[in-house]
Amino acid sequence: MATRAQAQSILEQLAGPGASLRDDQWTAIEALVVHRRRALVVQRTGWGKSAVYFIAAKLLRGSGHGATVIVSPLLALMRNQVAAAERAGVRAATINSGNVTEWEGIHQQVAAGGLDVLLVSPERLNNPDFRDNVLPSLASDAGLVVVDEAHCVSDWGHDFRPDYRRIRTLIAELGAEIPVLATTATANDRVVHDVATQLGVGGRDTLVLRGGLDRESLRLSVVHAGNPAQRAAWIAAQLDSLPGSGIIYTLTVAQAQDVAALLRDQGHPVAAYTGATDTTEREQLEADLLDNRVKALVATSALGMGFDKPDLGFVVHLGAPSSPIAYYQQVGRAGRATESAEVILLPGAEDQDVWRYFASVAFPSETMVRNVIAALEPDRAQSTAALEPLVDLNRSRLEMVLKVLDVDGAVRRVKGGWVGTGVPWEYDEDRYRALEEARQREQQAMLDYQKTENCRMAFLRSQLDDPDLTDGEQCGRCDNCTGARYAATVDEATLAATRERLRRPGIEIAPRKQWPTGLASLGLDLKGRIGGGAEPGRAIGRLTDLGWGARLRRLLDAPDDEAPDEVIQAAVAVLKAWEWTARPVAVIALDSETHPKLISSTARRLAELGRLADLGTLHYAPGRRRVTAANSAYRVAALEGAWEPPRIDCDGPVLLVDDVVDTGWTMTMAARALLDAGAAAVLPFALASVS
Known part of the structure; x- marks a missing residue:
């Protein structure tokens, strides 16, 4: 025993x-x-x-x-x-x-x-x-x-x-x-x-x-610093003064990437960590934070449960999570083995819009769900991609509906896709209504947390029904208990620089740093860190950006044509602001089946305006494998040897031009092909980034 x-x-x-x-x-x-x-x-x-x-x-x-x-x-x-x-x-x-x-x-x-x-x-x-x-x-x-x-x-x-x-x-x-x-x-x-x-x-x-949920090392504060630009400027101004290294949480992937780029521009060693970050990149970023090689990771909730850095010195939230449960979970990363850790919430007026958006893309209506059931066949597997044109749902929501129906027994996942089971399905309206009501109560609790004049830790513990909490208990550490508060304003110069950075076109494309695991089993002798790969790149904007996003989506959805002047002007502005180690001396376009005119004309115009050598197009090799896999290892395997060997007749960095960057592996492997052909360095440039 x-x-x-x-x-x-x-x-x-x-x-x-x-x-x-x-x-x-x-x-x-x-x-x-x-x-x-x-x-x-x-x-x-x-x-x-x-x-x-x-x-x-x-x-x-x-x-x-x-x-x-x-x-x-x-x-x-x-x-x-x-x-x-x-x-x-x-x-x-x-x-x-x-x-x-x-x-x-x-x-x-x-x-x-x-x-x-x-x-x-x-x-x-x-x-x-x-x-x-x-x-x-x-x-x-x-x-x-x-x-x-x-x-x-x-x-x-x-x-x-x-x-x-x-x-x-x-x-x-x-x-x-x-x-x-x-x-x-x-x-x-x-x-x-x-x-x-x-x-x-x-x-x-x-x-x-x-057990009890008090965390004796956490000093909770709320700072009402204004609009998104003002709050980002506040973080830039305060980051160096925060203890040790920590996590800056944002509500969206785009915000995490924007804030990380902004802070890097101002000299802070930070990196973005989101659900869109590849697995091997996440491992490296986690190690960088654990070893204090970065001041902070700017992260979504993808970096949360279970990440264990006992001496994490601070957690800052740029935007409030939608429930005290989520908030307590994330701030619990800090101060596990330190006497004190700073926990700061910077709420924004737009937080509730984000909450409403995520609620709106939760479970679809009964009619939509029944459309999915009707589209399925009992004896023939259909992939999600095949089902998508048959129902009025995008890919991610369709996959979610199929999983719920699978749990409920109405569909079954098999090799090759999904099949209908014929089992009757009932829309659990009472459950979904109860969940929505609970969601509303918890959102209100987060608004109340921001306004309370009482102990903040006691407030969170009460929301979590802490069995050890006593009436009138105070932590003695939070801003309300001590009266010690952060100033909510920043100087005009910092604020002006932040606003200018957020308004101008141009986002960073972080290079791949780590090969996916398991490449040896696919016949490739590649592992560990990627040595001598592409430099950090740039794109005009994200497809999800409020400013450039809509314009870029229209451009990419339109029939393929020459790049419009507006896009070329934005590209030139991005290149002018690019603080590269060495200026490019040549430009080359990536081959494309969807936007060959758009990409090649962009590369040609940039060569003319920048007086760069025009190396033409990096053409796909005959018989290349199609890149269809979502998994990184299989994408790399499909891209290995995908291009005809290029001729590099220049002595200096080459600007590599594409339309859209998604996973980043196409740029990484194309840059590798150019470096193998003799390019001194490769600077990736894309019109748009997916995220």
Whole structure:
């Protein structure tokens, strides 16, 4: 029988010889390992929830039980969990969208009993191959099933991660002797009830461990600094004075990239981190923040749960999240091993517009959903791309609807796409209305948090129904408790520079720094950092920009033609503002099947106006492979050798011109082809960036 001494020994491997097992940690471990119970653990960030399941996994494996399956929502969280497992001698692997080429080998390890812990994303649970060939054996003989960040079941629900709802089915199919652990740091009474309902861990045999949520190191502040330009200027002015390194959260991908570019222009070492950032780039950026090579990552919620930097000195929000639960989750990244950390909210009038937008693209109407069901066939798989022209939904919303219908049993995902099951489907109007009402209450709570004159930490704890909070309790650290406040204004020079930067055309295209993992299995000897690749590039604007976005979308949607003067003038303005190390001496256009005139005329006009050598077009090679894969490794493999060897008759940097930058791999591989042909350096330039 497992003992507390054994658990303490494993904890020391995980966290160091000075670590001491908490009483509640042992209570949870004992319930899982000795009594084979189900448990729901709600404890603040830094309490040690991951230690509970890794220790339990090790003890269960040692007593002859099967591998532990951890359902984990984010790649950053998975990477930290695998690293932590290895410290305790736990053999762990992860299956996620970022390591496609490794899946087969991991499946074989699972079948051979060579893993102690398998981390999977909720989406994996319905991958046809994983669901049909791997999951049954895991479910039949798992040592433990863990649902990490279990509040996702409630707060993300149908409109963000519908696959999390599938966990209820997984747990229902488990044997009675298989223990289940659900963990989260952010759950009010509603979320606790909803998680218990969704996961089926709310029965009489469930142990609920719920602790206090005060974070004694956090100093909470709210600064009403004005419009977006004023708030961005405020961050630029204050960033150097904030302690250590930290995270600047934004509500949208475009805002994260704009603010990162703005801060870099003013000399701050920062980088953008969003859901659009490739997996390998995320790993590098996380490492840069962990090692303090950047002052901050300007991030969306993609950098959140599970990212573990104990000495993170500050978290700034440029725009308020839509719920206290989301806000507490994100600020919990700071001050886990420091005496003090700054937590600053810079709310904006447009925040509510962003909230409304995300709510509007949640679950579609019943009519739209039934149109999707009607378009499906029972005996022929149809891909999402094939279904898209048949229904009035864009790709992302269609995929979300299909996943929800899959969870509800009305459709089934198979190899090759989706099929209808014929199972009757009912629109759960009561559930969606209740979710909308809860969303409205939590949005109002975030507005109230900004205005409250009482203790801010007590406010957040009350919203999370903290069982340890007492009436009238104050943290003694926040701006309201201490009266110490940040000035909301910045000097005119900083504000003017910020406004000018945000108005002018031109955004940075960050170069790829890291090769995707798994290229060796695709026949390419490329790994690690990309040495001597393209320089940082520029584009006129993003397709999502308020200013240039609409014009660029019209340009790219129109029939292919010569570049208009307006676009050339904007391109010249971007090139003039580009502070390159060495000015380009030549320009070359990328071959294109959709906009050959637009791209080649842009390159030709820039060559004329800039007195650059016109190298013509980098033509595709006959018989090249089509680039259709979304996965980075497969995109790189398809682009290797995609162009005819160019002739580089110049001695200096070459400007490489394309219409749109999306993943960045086309520019990266084309630049590699130019460098191999003798280009001194490659400066990527595109008319537009997707994000």
